[in-house]
Every structure is written in structure tokens, then in C-alpha cells.
Amino acid sequence: MLQVAFIRDHKEEVITKLKKRNIDPTTMVNEVISLDEERRSLQTKLDNTKAESNKLSKEIGMLFKSGEAQKANLLKEKTTQLKEETKDLEQELNSKTDALKEVLYKIPNVPHTSVPNGNSxxxxxxxxxxxxxxxxxxxxxxxxxxxxxxxxxxxxxxxxxxxxxxxxxxxxxxxxxxxxxxxxxxxxxxxxxxxxxxxxxxxxxxxxxxxxxxxxxxxxxxxxxxxxxxxxxxxxxxxxxxxxxxxxxxxxxxxxxxxxxxxxxxxxxxxxxxxxxxxxxxxxxxxxxxxxxxxxxxxxxxxxxxxxxxxxxxxxxxxxxxxxxxxxxxxxxxxxxxxxxxxxxxxxxxxxxxxxxxxxxxxxxxxxxxxxxxxxxxxxxxxxxxxxxxxxxxxxxxxxxxxxxxxxxxxxxxxxxxxxxxx
Known part of the structure; x- marks a missing residue:
């Protein structure tokens, strides 16, 4: 399986070399790059959501210690919402990762430069x-x-x-x-x-x-x-x-x-x-x-x-x-x-x-x-x-x-x- 980073950083080279196999990989290569961008965007959102949830959890603990239970309970509602968002983002991220793997599994290896052109x-x-x-x-x-x-x-x-x-x-x-x-x-x-x-x-x-x-x-x-x-x-x-x-x-x-x-x-x-x-x-x-x-x-x-x-x-x-x-x-x-x-x-x-x-x-x-x-x-x-x-x-x-x-x-x-x- 080709590495996503290699495909992303050497897109034109990958397409050109794969054409030696008498296939046009352009659609699959573009799909990999697009899915990877979506996957990375979801990963960033997920990381930020988890970070915000962790931050609020610490604040809630401090509020309870200081006797501000009302404020703490309001923030708990927010963390509940963030947990739901986290769950949805994780499902979406897993789905996107699976879709990316499915495309990657279909792309053959890039031929070495010494591989001659030919059909059969x-x-x-x-x-x-x-x-x-x-x-x-x-x-x-x-x-x-x-x-x-x-x-x-x-x-x-x-x-x-x-x-x-x-x-x-x-x-x-x-x-x-x-x-x-x-x-x-x-x-x-x-x-x-x-x-x-x-x-x-x-x-x-x-x-x-x-x-x-x-x-x-x-x-x-x-x-x-x-x-x-x-x-x-x-x-x-x-x-x-x-x-x-x-x-x-x-x-x-x-x-x-x-x-x-x-x-x-x-x-x-x-x-x-x-x-x-x-x-x-x-x-x-x-x-x-x-x-x-x-x-x-x-x-x-x-x-x-x-x-x-x-x-x-x-x-x-x-x-x-x-x-x-x-x-x-x-x-x-x-x-x-x-x-x-x-x-x-x-x-x-x-x-x-x-x-x-x-x-x-x-x-x-x-x-x-x-x-x-x-x-x-x-x-x-x-x-x-x-x-x-x-x-x-x-x-x-x-x-x-x-x-x-x-x-x-x-x-x-x-x-x-x-x-x-x-x-």
C-alpha cells in the first residue's frame, strides 16, 4: 500500500509512473488526497473537542471544590454536549479512514524507473x-x-x-x-x-x-x-x-x-x-x-x-x-x-x-x-x-x-x- 504522505507530496510523479501499468490512476489519487484532507480536518476537530472537554472537566472540579456547584452543573451540561460531539466525530473519522483505506488498497505499487513500458x-x-x-x-x-x-x-x-x-x-x-x-x-x-x-x-x-x-x-x-x-x-x-x-x-x-x-x-x-x-x-x-x-x-x-x-x-x-x-x-x-x-x-x-x-x-x-x-x-x-x-x-x-x-x-x-x- 502506498503511503498517503508520498501520494500527497508526489502526486504527479505517482500518476505518471502508475500509467506505466496501463491504468489511469488520476481519479483514485485525487480521491486519496481529498479523503485524507477530510480525515485530517476531522482529526483536528476531534482533538480540539477533546481538549475543550478536558479543560472544562478540570474547571468543573475546581468549581465544586470552591463551592460553586451551580456554575459547575452548567459546565457539566456543556461537557455532555461535547461528549456527544466527540462520539459523532469519532464515528465520522472512522468512516472516513475506512473509505481512505479502501481506495488505497486498490492502488498498485509504483513501478521502478527501470520498468519498461508495455502492455503484456x-x-x-x-x-x-x-x-x-x-x-x-x-x-x-x-x-x-x-x-x-x-x-x-x-x-x-x-x-x-x-x-x-x-x-x-x-x-x-x-x-x-x-x-x-x-x-x-x-x-x-x-x-x-x-x-x-x-x-x-x-x-x-x-x-x-x-x-x-x-x-x-x-x-x-x-x-x-x-x-x-x-x-x-x-x-x-x-x-x-x-x-x-x-x-x-x-x-x-x-x-x-x-x-x-x-x-x-x-x-x-x-x-x-x-x-x-x-x-x-x-x-x-x-x-x-x-x-x-x-x-x-x-x-x-x-x-x-x-x-x-x-x-x-x-x-x-x-x-x-x-x-x-x-x-x-x-x-x-x-x-x-x-x-x-x-x-x-x-x-x-x-x-x-x-x-x-x-x-x-x-x-x-x-x-x-x-x-x-x-x-x-x-x-x-x-x-x-x-x-x-x-x-x-x-x-x-x-x-x-x-x-x-x-x-x-x-x-x-x-x-x-x-x-x-x-x-
Whole structure:
């Protein structure tokens, strides 16, 4: 959530930068400023009314002590009136504050200056590419056919148990999946991230804290009886660890990692681009999360990008990095880099990670602050990234490592799987 003071003091800059998202925020920005002026005016009236009431209460006490009960009782009538005015002003102030929050929750984060203009993922800017795309033998298969051939993932069984988008991993497929999770966690903890086991359901406050609500409620599974949400990513419970916190400067940076299943209701279109593991309603992901001082958050972002690069280099998967354009960057993010692995059998790029800096957007919602060296409270910056999302990494491994004799396991994963081939 943007800070009201920032919107008020940088109105034209906010409007101009938000237009990169292909929206016209002018009406919402003006509404925020107008509501804030009304809110501040009401707060002043309320403060003055309370001050006058307190002053009269002291006078009444002195009058009773001096035996002037008649004058004291007249003033008591005035304080009764002031109490009614105070109650009305408090209700009006609360209403105005709620209206202001409602508008603020609808305004996305201001994109970083480096975010390119664009309308969709087709306008994202490629900033890095590494790895040679392998040449597959004639008759090479896409991963959903490999999964069936080697009996390692059963999409039809998942459809029977739950529905489409809920695959069942079997045998060496399940072990490879587990190996990837452990490998990712080991890489993250070796890099200084503290591992957490996190809840898979969160409350409404957590959804608001990281920006999933009210923007993405249609994409989240909702447990109505308990008003809880299945997590779309470990970012939500992981970042909300620090909600309503005031940290000490010496505690920063904070780096955590966690594995969770992720649940997303998003409806996919039909076609090869969403077949198999390409788009799921339930999938596994290992996340990295950082809480930083504002002056170090972009250095931290580059460090997270380099960390994911190292993992993909060890897996020997061809990949590229995209800087997302204004029309594709997520609601809460100021700057996002997407990693995509090349699927040789499908002849297309598959997104496997997003690494984002939210600056103080989430922290403002979370009330996540730290005390600086001067003892003043500042909003932290929050960042997160997939390290990594498993389905498309697994798809890339199955397709790019396939041979006529079977699927070779990347060397770095063999100590985790205990086998070198799926055959």
C-alpha cells in the first residue's frame, strides 16, 4: 500500500509512473488526497473537542471544590454536549479512514524507473540468457508423454481424485520431486537463508498484508466456514511472520526460505501451452524472502537474482531473465525479474521463478518497521523470489535431459535421488 504522505507530496510523479501499468490512476489519487484532507480536518476537530472537554472537566472540579456547584452543573451540561460531539466525530473519522483505506488498497505499487513500458508479457525485456539449448533426438517427447511412458506422473489419477491441475507423482517421479525440494532448500540455507516450515492456510489479514487481497481473491481457494485462504505462495505466510513488528536496525537484513505446496484457482485456457505441468492448481515451490533496509533492497534484489542463476547453472538448464514491463508486473511489485527455462520438446520458454522488490508497499500494509540509528521508525523493504517453482523445472529436466535410453538425472541431483536415470 502506498503511503498517503508520498501520494500527497508526489502526486504527479505517482500518476505518471502508475500509467506505466496501463491504468489511469488520476481519479483514485485525487480521491486519496481529498479523503485524507477530510480525515485530517476531522482529526483536528476531534482533538480540539477533546481538549475543550478536558479543560472544562478540570474547571468543573475546581468549581465544586470552591463551592460553586451551580456554575459547575452548567459546565457539566456543556461537557455532555461535547461528549456527544466527540462520539459523532469519532464515528465520522472512522468512516472516513475506512473509505481512505479502501481506495488505497486498490492502488498498485509504483513501478521502478527501470520498468519498461508495455502492455503484456510480449513487451517484457530480456536482460540475460545462459545455457545451450540441447538438440534432441528424433521422436523426443513433451513431458506429459514422458510422464506417462515412464509412469512417474499420473494426471488422469489426479483428475479422478480431485480434478484437473492436481497431478499425482509416483515412484521415481515422486523421488525426483522430493530431491528438487531438498536441493533447493539446501542451496538456500547454504546462502544464509533460515529455513521455516510455514502454515498452508492464512487468515484475511495475512492476505491483505502481502497484497493478495483484495486484488487476487478470485485466484485463491477460500475456506468459507473458517474464513481462511489456501496459500498461493509461501510469500504470504513467510512475509506475514513480520506483520505488526518493529525491528532493530541490527536485525536487518532478515533472510528466510521455506517449502510449501501452493494453491491457485486461476482458470487456464486450453492448448499445449497449459498441458501437463505447465499450469496447475496445486504445485510445490521453495521460496526465498528478505526484509531489508531501504538503502540496500536493490542490492539484495540483484543478490537474489544471482542466487537463482547459480541454481539453474548447476542444473544445466538453458534459461533467460526478463525484466517485466509495466503491463505485466504484479500488483504489489515495484520491479520483477522473471526466470524462464527453455523447454526443448515444446520449443517454448516456461516461467520458473519471479524475483521481486516490493519496496515499502507490503511493509506499509504489514506495519513492518525498524528503528534506525537515530531511533526513528522507518518502513522496511520486502523482497521475495521463487527458488524455485517445481513443476516447470521438472518439465524442463524431463524434456531437456531425455535420451533414447531414458531420462538422465542432472549430476547435482544424483546424490539426492540415489539414481542416475529414469528408465
Amino acid at each position: 508479457d510480449e513487451d517484457n525485456e530480456e536482460v540475460y540468457r545462459e545455457g545451450d539449448i540441447p538438440e534432441l533426438f528424433e521422436g523426443a517427447l513433451p513431458h506429459w508423454e514422458l510422464a506417462k511412458k515412464y509412469d512417474i506422473i499420473d494426471f488422469e489419477l489426479g483428475n479422478k481424485i480431485t480434478g484437473s491441475g492436481f497431478p499425482v507423482y509416483k515412484g521415481k517421479g515422486a523421488k525426483l520431486q522430493r530431491a528438487l525440494i531438498t536441493y533447493f532448500l539446501d542451496k538456500n540455507t547454504e546462502a544464509g537463508y533460515t529455513e521455516y516450515q510455514l502454515p498452508h492456510l492464512v487468515n484475511e489479514a495475512s492476505g491483505f498484508g502481502t497484497g493478495q487481497l483484495p486484488d487476487k481473491e478470485g485466484q485463491m481457494y477460500h475456506v468459507g466456514a473458517d474464513n481462511l485462504y489456501l496459500i498461493p505462495t509461501a510469500e504470504v505466510p513467510g512475509t506475514n511472520i513480520f506483520r505488526d513488528s518493529i525491528l532493530n536496525e541490527k536485525d536487518l537484513p532478515i533472510s528466510i526460505t521455506g517449502y510449501t505446496p501452493c494453491f491457485r484457482r486461476e482458470a487456464g485456457s486450453y492448448g499445449a501451452h497449459v498441458r501437463g505441468l505447465n499450469r496447475l492448481h496445486q504445485f510445490d515451490k521453495v521460496e526465498i524472502i528478505r526484509v531489508e533496509k531501504p538503502d540496500n533492497s536493490y542490492n539484495a534484489l540483484e543478490g537474489m537474482v544471482d542466487h537463482v542463476k547459480e541454481i539453474l547453472k548447476e542444473l544445466k538448464l538453458p534459461y533467460r531473465i526478463l525484466r517485466l514491463c509495466g503491463g505485466d508486473v504484479t500488483f504489489a511489485s515495484a520491479l520483477t525479474y522473471d526466470f524462464e527455462v527453455f523447454s526443448t520438446a515444446q520449443e517454448r520458454w516456461l516461467e520458473i521463478s519471479s524475483v521481486s522488490n516490493f519496496e515499502n508497499f507490503q511493509a506499509n500494509r504489514l506495519k513492518l518497521r525498524f528503528k534506525n540509528s537515530d531511533g526513528k521508525k522507518e518502513l522496511c523493504h520486502t523482497l521475495n523470489g521463487s527458488s524455485l517453482a517445481l513443476p516447470r523445472v521438472l518439465a524442463g529436466i524431463l524434456e531437456n535431459y531425455q535420451t533414447k535410453a531414458g531420462i538422465k538425472i542432472p549430476d547435482v541431483l544424483v546424490p539426492y535421488t540415489g539414481f542416475e536415470y529414469i528408465d
